[in-house]
């Protein structure tokens with residue numbers, strides 16, 4: 223049996239309505255759970271970039287690339303293992319203001335790349351950016367204070383090696 | 396979204412005229428060379444129908460009796476002509492009725508453009524009368540789909556639809572047009588689409604792949620070819636024949652590859668797959684090189700993948716990169732249109748022949764003949780077999796007919812025994828196995844190839860799924876020949892029940908109406924045959940008829956189709972009884 227590992231897919235698409243459905247259906251059809259997903263503009267005008275994180279085998283990942291690229295609106299799809307990318311996630315923690323001056327909470331914030339981004343009489347909001355484990359860790363540390371709200375983003379990732387997407391588009395124009 | 400404008404390259408230009416969206420739809424069809432469409436009207440598509448009335452001398456619309464019929468007719472037309480079939484329907488139930496045919500076209504790579512009406516843009520998402528999200532519903536079963544909400548989008552999207560449907564690995568495209576977009580006027584201007592930025596229709600042919608493939612082929616001692624519909628879709632019959640003749644390699648076909656190579660070609664060694672021939676299935680696990688050409692290793696072909704051709708080097712000629720290594724891991728993948736790749740590999744191939752290896756196919760054929768074919772074609776029992784009927788049709792047609800088959804035992808028998816001299820002659824629902832396919836598909840096939848004889852072979856179960864299309868035949872006078880092989884069972888399911896479910900015939904026995912009377916009710920000449928001595932004359936009479944004709948043949952109730960690879964078993968475990 224092949225090992226299951228974490229793959230991050232970067233999918234460059236035309237900016238058209240409905241493309242998210244088409245892409246997610248590819249995972250759905252193969253019964254693959256999407257761990258996280260982010261959509262944004264890319265470095266190229268009118269081209270969007272989807273980042274999917276999934277736990278699958280290498281050969282599943284290769285087949286998925288084929289199926290993703292087969293979609294008419296997909297310009298190019300890449301899959302990366304963990305060591306091939308630089309990635310980040312962001313989380314927001316909303317905590318009651320009564321803990322704002324707790325010594326221990328202050329010290330916990332220090333050792334992570336975390337910032338207080340809002341303070342009101344009732345609550346304050348901490349933002350943290352980092353790897354998944356770092357956010358998980360932060361979450362565990364802050365949980366004892368009673369999280370009023372907690373939200374985290376999907377992964378955003380940049381490949382270590384070059385992705386020849388711009389050249390590809392250049393060729394077309 | 397306005398990005399469409401930037402993503403499509405344009406070529407030819409025509410002059411601008413101010414017309415409605417509905418009229419633009421017709422003009423786009425005419426620009427794409429369409430002169431025949433199938434469909435069914437309704438509220439949300441009425442502006443287009445109104446224009447059809449105006450353009451009826453240029454564009455024939457065939458009113459089918461169900462939207463599913465419209466898709467299958469469009470498929471039948473596409474399959475025998477190689478052109479894009481067009482089906483049109485209203486929103487809601489009209490659109491959902493298209494879905495089965497679209498799914499069928501998707502899995503069998505049939506070029507088709509479906510046009511559906513949709514509620515007006517301001518009503519979208521409001522659960523308006525006859526609103527369904529046909530874009531969402533059809534997304535997984537289309538090659539591409541798009542909802543048009545502005546009249547001015549029509550030419551560009553229609554051009555793109557036709558380009559996508561027919562290029563690369565063909566497939567169905569659905570265009571949903573809101574009612575306001577059909578009414579609104581705009582300056583019409585048509586440019587054919589020749590490329591789409593994000594879509595590479597045909598992969599580039601790689602020289603190293605050709606060389607690596609040629610090396611495997613030239614060094615093989617027992618090579619075998621399995622070819623599929625890619626040869627037909629790529630219009631590569633001549634290149635294919637030149638290739639196999641030079642290489643001297645025994646060639647077997649999938650059911651969709653059938654007719655790409657004449658039946659009596661000396662290198663034609665029969666059909667692979669669940670009900671394929673004994674030799675090519677068995678020898679799949681003995682060849683040392685398996686050369687797959689325009690086929691996709693469907694599970695009905697491979698059986699258990701863990702025991703499929705493990706000893707062989709695998710070379711895969713394929714247009715769709717997503718098919719490579721999907722089911723069977725290849726040693727060499729030759730990506731590209733087979734018309735191009737086969738032509739390019741030809742000079743790299745040594746002239747060769749494998750008489751001993753061919754002899755093995757012949758020996759297996761003899762075994763199959765004695766155990767199966769003899770009883771199918773020359774039965775000793777009284778009851779008629781399905782194969783005898785096909786044999787009579789072969790004799791009457793001399794292998795020149797287009798055979799359209801439905802789904803079930805009769806389909807497997809038709810594919811096993813029908814003889815073909817020319818390509819694009821076998822029309823059947825392969826990947827989806829859609830009962831009800833044949834009658835409407837035969838209408839489309841006959842309209843696409845009016846000079847050829849079109850014979851539909853249909854089971855009593857399948858026939859009743861789209862039997863209402865007899866009405867379409869009556870109205871259009873399209874002279875198709877319909878043969879219903881009546882075993883009073885959903886035979887294929889009954890066969891499985893017999894073999895794998897202890898003969899528990901749960902809901903497979905059919906109490907049927909008088910099919911001859913029904914055909915006559917549709918003013919069609921009709922006859923029923925149940926005796927062997929009358930079969931040949933009845934078939935001849937049908938073939939001689941200038942009009943549509945219905946022939947019911949009462950066949951043995953509980954005959955089985957063999958050989959058979961039980962589902963999930965190895966191709967080596969093919970059973971002869």
Ligand SMILES: Cc1ncc(C[n+]2csc(CCOP(=O)(O)OP(=O)(O)O)c2C)c(N)n1
Pocket residue numbers: 801802803804805806828829830831853854855856857858880882884885886887888
């Ligand atoms: C729409 C649809 N429903 C169900 C099936 C499952 N199925 C496959 S073959 C078959 C029996 C077909 O019976 P018939 O048309 O009488 O042909 P026969 O096998 O008797 O030749 C059935 C029910 C199917 N393929 N398509």
